[in-house]
Amino acid sequence: MMNVSVRMDNETKKEFEKFCKDVGLSISSAFNLFAKKVIREHRIPFDISNEDPFYSEENQKLLESRISDMKNGINCSEHDLIEEWYEKNMAWPSMGRLFKSSKW
Numbered sequence: 001m002m003n004v005s006v007r008m009d010n011e012t013k014k015e016f017e018k019f020c021k022d023v024g025l026s027i028s029s030a031f032n033l034f035a036k037k038v039i040r041e042h043r044i045p046f047d048i049s050n051e052d053p054f055y056s057e058e059n060q061k062l063l064e065s066r067i068s069d070m071k072n073g074i075n076c077s078e079h080d081l082i083e084e085w086y087e088k089n090m091a092w093p094s095m096g097r098l099f100k101s102s103k104w
Helices: 010-022 027-041 057-071 078-090 095-101
Strands: none
Touching: 010 027
């Protein structure tokens, strides 16, 4: 038997310990299950991806275009960029529309 050391931040460790306890495993058993599954399947047993919508090709082109507009003095501010991104990706209404529609 051999010892393996894993580094992770404290919060992740706490959450992982809680999960393992909830399903009746020790951290050591969970890592052993993971290692055996990797060996058996010859792959990482879950998808690894960087599909954050912020980094999508479409969004990067939009950001480059808007930054170019800002540098050239075309009507755009940092706040417009942020609101536009949130409306598109998070389905949140813009703060401007919220304040315009309120009866303050």
